[in-house]
Amino acid sequence: MEVPILKQGAVLIATFQAALSDADLNQLRMGLVQQVVKFRSRAVIVDVTAMDVMDSFASRTLREIAHMIRLRGAETVIVGIQPEVAFAMVQLGLTLEGVATALDLEEGLAYLNEKFKTTN
């Protein structure tokens, strides 16, 4: 299943659909980084609103995506984690440490705006 990646200026927005397989996640990891290179993006927002469960593989993949993208000098923000998913994640010890998070797309863009303002 392809994950749609939209370009919004210097920001790429990847919207997860529900139930991504491990293969989809691996594909996404490579795909996103390639897009960041191609468009010289400054940030990536990964919208997981539609995910109703987050397992350790998905969580690790998200962290790896963030690290890889940081190596390209870009920021990653995960948005849209649902309350129930967040609760389940912390119980499993999946904290997405080191990755920025925001409530939703709007907040994610606001966060990036602030960040770009201060770094410019």
Added chain:
Amino acid sequence: MPRREGTPTSLEPKQTEEPSELLRELVAHLRQNRTQLREEWVVRITETRLLTAMTKEEIFAEATSVYDSYVEALETEAFEALQAYARNLSERIIPRGVETHEVVGIVLLLRDVLARSLFAKYQNDFKKLNRILDAYEPAANRIANTVAVGFVQERERVIRQQQEAIRELSTPVLQVRERLLILPIIGVIDPQRARQLTEQLLRGIRTNRAKVVVIDITGVAAMDLTVANNLVQTVEASRLLGATVIVTGLSPEIAQTLVTIGVDLGKMNTVGDLQGGIEQAERLLGYKVEKLAEPR
């Protein structure tokens, strides 16, 4: 050696002729003498000073329906109906302050009153009396059991309901500014309450689009390791929803607990008291609070 006639070997209804005939005779006797036996029972209840929370009229009314249900249970052996009746009765009388020992007491009194009437009736035929009692006793005991269990189940249900209500009352999630929530926790936190707090807070963060949450635990005397871990998880889960948590009001005991379980204090944002916590939250949100005039 001939088998003893009419001896039920278990409490389950048996289709052998003798016991059910005896039972019918027994039930008929109890119905015929209903008025007198019920009156005797009410007198005994008053003498033993049970159901003091109820008026005479109320006792009489309940006694009537209990008596009829009792006899019906003896007749039909439909104990589920009796249990439902017992729960229903309990629902009515528990709020009046009736205790378990009173309910068990009056059922046992009824059993005794009815037994005495059987002794009187069959006093000239000891063998028959024995057979009648063989039919009566197991059923009567089962009735006492059923009613007591029904009563206790209802009490437990009420207690659970009250506990739930208390839990909900005591964990309000309050918005004091745009994007700022306060969660003042008071009292004892058990793991169940801690879990409920976390769920409520996370929902509140999403609904109110909160960016900062101040969790105040001034009113919490102590927490065990499980609950302390829960607090840490709450902070982490809130971050996943994009909110920063400030914990205020840690007592020395709780501070000790957190250090003992090795909480990474770098991850936890703590401030001494609620006032300080709100001030810091305002700073984080970009508010500046300025005093413009003296209070009037």
